[in-house]
Amino acid sequence: MLLDIKKDGDVVTLKMSSGEELIGTYKDDDNVSYTIDRPVTLSVGPKGGPALTPYLMTVTPAATRNLKINKALVVCMANTDKELADQYSSAMSGIQVAPAGFRL
Secondary structure (H helix, E strand, O other): OOOOOOOOOOEEEEEEOOOOEEEEEEEEEOOOEEEEEEEEEEEEOOOOOEEEEEOOOOOOHHHHOOEEEEHHHEEEEEEOOHHHHHHHHHHHHOOOOOOOOOOO
């Protein structure tokens, strides 16, 4: 069996038993929870395209650092598609990721 081992800093997607998908930075896990930094969900943006929306909208951004997500509520977890992971990383850091094939 091939184990999919996550490491600190991977951008991952968690499919929740409620049906929503969370995207965030994997930090750690234990027997009962995953620790995910600054999770977001996908929503429809003003122009109809996908937009990243904070998972917890009523808390300060600092409160979303290293959230514990109950493993019993997670259906599956996988690495996020590269294009979306780059968009997430750019939104969280403020640093624009260069498009594929970009040269100086």
